[in-house]
Amino acid sequence: MKLVVSVGGSVLAPDLEPGRVAAYGDVLGTLAADHEVAAVVGGGRVAREYIDAARELGGNEIELDQLGIGVTRLNARLLGAAMDGPVKPPEAYDAAAESLRRDGLVVMGGVVPGQTTDAVAAALAEYVEADLLVYATSVPGVFDADPNESPDAERYDRLPAADLVELVAASGSLGSAGSNAPIDLLAAKLVQRSGIRTLVLDGADPERVRRAVRNGEFEGTEVVPDGVGEA
Ligand SMILES: Nc1ncnc2c1ncn2[C@@H]1O[C@H](COP(=O)(O)OP(=O)(O)O)[C@@H](O)[C@H]1O
Ligand SMILES: O=c1ccn([C@@H]2O[C@H](COP(=O)(O)OP(=O)(O)O)[C@@H](O)[C@H]2O)c(=O)[nH]1
Numbered sequence: 001m002k003l004v005v006s007v008g009g010s011v012l013a014p015d016l017e018p019g020r021v022a023a024y025g026d027v028l029g030t031l032a033a034d035h036e037v038a039a040v041v042g043g044g045r046v047a048r049e050y051i052d053a054a055r056e057l058g059g060n061e062i063e064l065d066q067l068g069i070g071v072t073r074l075n076a077r078l079l080g081a082a083m084d085g086p087v088k089p090p091e092a093y094d095a096a097a098e099s100l101r102r103d104g105l106v107v108m109g110g111v112v113p114g115q116t117t118d119a120v121a122a123a124l125a126e127y128v129e130a131d132l133l134v135y136a137t138s139v140p141g142v143f144d145a146d147p148n149e150s151p152d153a154e155r156y157d158r159l160p161a162a163d164l165v166e167l168v169a170a171s172g173s174l175g176s177a178g179s180n181a182p183i184d185l186l187a188a189k190l191v192q193r194s195g196i197r198t199l200v201l202d203g204a205d206p207e208r209v210r211r212a213v214r215n216g217e218f219e220g221t222e223v224v225p226d227g228v229g230e231a
Pocket of ligand 1: 011147183
């Protein structure tokens with residue numbers, strides 16, 4: 001199977017803990033023995049710190065995004081170093097797809113301003129015609145409200161892609177650089193358009209990603225193509 005895993009920066013590098021990066025590297029490396037695996041890595045706290053500092057210095061939103069992209073690529077290098085040795089992460093989808101074809105494994109970060117790595121993962125999944133897209137993020141799925149703001153928020157076990165788009169649009173995620181939402185609006189639209197099976201799960205423990213891929217066992221939200229499932 002062809003698999004794209006979006007590893008949130010908040011999941012991979014909330015701080016620089018080599019053990020956590022090694023654990024992700026192990027899981028992705030093991031999965032790559034049986035599958036073609038593309039990982040897309042986010043920027044996390046460090047990206048936000050750079051973005052906040054540069055905003056105070058008067059940087060415009062595109063400049064802030066460019067800083068964020070730089071940090072996602074640093075994190076991609078770090079994860080790459082935990083697997084095959086340091087390799088410069090591809091900066092575009094065609095280069096990533098070529099690495100995936102050649103090596104069966106690729107790690108990349110951001111691509112262009114105006115989006116997050118959620119959208120990179122969805123676009124790469126569409127480009128390489130992935131069978132499965134997994135968002136390993138800091139929350140255990142997509143909720144009807146931000147679970148970190150609303151203690152009564154309820155998780156969707158299955159969510160039609162159109163409902164995901166609506167929910168993300170309503171949360172106003174196409175905001176400024178470094179903004180929070182379960183996934184960004186472009187990612188939600190690409191997931192809807194591609195119809196690729198998509199899981200959103202708590203990625204704090206990479207074993208959850210392994211189990212989801214290996215046995216289909218996971219706790220979180222499955223985004224289903226429009227018309228296939230009920231919320
Ligand atoms: N409806 C929602 N369901 C789940 N998470 C949400 C929702 N709305 C906002 N969020 C926020 O989305 C964030 C998930 O993304 P984030 O922490 O940036 O992780 P990552 O590093 O994986 O991108 C959480 O901080 C969570 O509070
Ligand atoms: O293709 C990309 C990927 C990332 N970013 C920037 O880099 C930041 C960090 O990326 P990440 O995917 O971690 O976003 P987050 O989940 O932190 O919002 C984002 O907020 C954007 O500002 C971007 O502009 N384009």
